[in-house]
Amino acid sequence: MKISDILKQDKKTLSFEVFPPKTSTGLESVRFAVEEIARLKPSFMSVTYGAGGGTSRYTLDIAKDIKDSSAVPTIAHLTCVSSTKETVREQIEQMKACGIENVLALRGDLTPELEQSDRNNWVFSHAVDLIREIRESEADFCIGGACYPEVHPESENQKEDIKYLKEKVDAGCSFLTTQMFFDNNLLYNFLYKIREAGITVPVIPGVMPITNANQVERAIKLSGSFMPQRFKNLVDQFGYSPEAMKQAGIVYATDQIIDLFANGIKNVHVYSMNKPEVAEKIMDNLSNILG
Ligand code: FAD
Numbered sequence: 471m472k473i474s475d476i477l478k479q480d481k482k483t484l485s486f487e488v489f490p491p492k493t494s495t496g497l498e499s500v501r502f503a504v505e506e507i508a509r510l511k512p513s514f515m516s517v518t519y520g521a522g523g524g525t526s527r528y529t530l531d532i533a534k535d536i537k538d539s540s541a542v543p544t545i546a547h548l549t550c551v552s553s554t555k556e557t558v559r560e561q562i563e564q565m566k567a568c569g570i571e572n573v574l575a576l577r578g579d580l581t582p583e584l585e586q587s588d589r590n591n592w593v594f595s596h597a598v599d600l601i602r603e604i605r606e607s608e609a610d611f612c613i614g615g616a617c618y619p620e621v622h623p624e625s626e627n628q629k630e631d632i633k634y635l636k637e638k639v640d641a642g643c644s645f646l647t648t649q650m651f652f653d654n655n656l657l658y659n660f661l662y663k664i665r666e667a668g669i670t671v672p673v674i675p676g677v678m679p680i681t682n683a684n685q686v687e688r689a690i691k692l693s694g695s696f697m698p699q700r701f702k703n704l705v706d707q708f709g710y711s712p713e714a715m716k717q718a719g720i721v722y723a724t725d726q727i728i729d730l731f732a733n734g735i736k737n738v739h740v741y742s743m744n745k746p747e748v749a750e751k752i753m754d755n756l757s758n759i760l761g
Pocket of ligand 1: 517518519520547548549574575576577578579580595596597598615616617622623624625630631632634635637638647648649650676
């Protein structure tokens with residue numbers, strides 16, 4: 471099922487993200503975690519794609535497994551920055567062969583090697599190039615893109631970031647998923663600005679439950695997200711205990727999601743990080759709200 475059709479339905483949705491293992495050694499435990507999350511019957515599940523294409527094979531394998539064995543709709547992420555036209559075309563064909571209907575088209579994170587390479591040699595410099603390539607291939611995918619309520623770290627300013635976001639949507643994105651954020655006001659402000667800029671596609675806020683203190687530093691480094699004092703206090707108070715931090719992090723994420731739903735947002739994506747117990751607690755906390 472296409473994500474665009476799910477988003478058209480008049481109901482709240484909760485979806486989960488999983489990531490593939492780096493090597494075959496971790497495949498079994500990831501498959502188990504993914505099955506457990508799929509058992510919760512989220513509205514859909516997304517499967518990330520490793521920077522530099524490292525885990526591309528597992529992305530499709532896992533996305534196909536979810537779709538075939540649990541009937542949960544899936545979206546496979548695809549990055550392009552280190553790819554050639556041929557590899558992208560190949561990926562598109564493989565996705566079609568696996569029966570994947572949804573793709574999150576991304577540029578991908580820049581590895582240190584890519585940072586140092588000559589950008590003039592890149593075939594795909596931005597996600598918009600990948601979106602155009604997919605559209606040109608005439609594959610009948612529902613394409614999503616990423617967006618950044620707190621501005622992409624490489625952008626000069628928000629105005630420029632939103633200008634390029636509009637270009638990406640106009641190239642053929644049916645919806646957008648946001649980078650994680652820990653203060654909902656940042657999202658509401660962002661939504662106001664992009665709607666004003668003429669971006670009308672559905673935006674799915676991405677919420678990351680922080681369930682251990684070590685995750686905090688990594689999350690800020692990756693996303694550049696602002697940490698509200700309320701969240702910092704929680705890490706200071708409970709970060710010493712893995713169990714207490716997990717409980718507090720789940721409650722914080724649940725609270726964020728409830729506030730989003732209360733403010734008229736219909737669709738929320740949870741960065742569930744291959745943790746079925748976290749996904750299950752959040753789903754339980756929202757059972758009557760999701761209806
Ligand atoms: P783009 O849309 O290309 O934007 C990157 C930067 O370039 C921005 O500053 C933008 O303003 C600017 N820009 C865009 N178009 C142009 C243009 N035409 N000219 C000049 N500047 C332009 N990474 C992975 O490796 N694997 C994943 O599975 C993955 N999943 C993600 C899922 C979500 C929801 C999000 C938010 C991020 C994900 N990422 C993933 C990280 C993502 O790849 C990085 O954030 C990356 O730095 C940017 O990707 P993008 O697709 O947003 O890039």
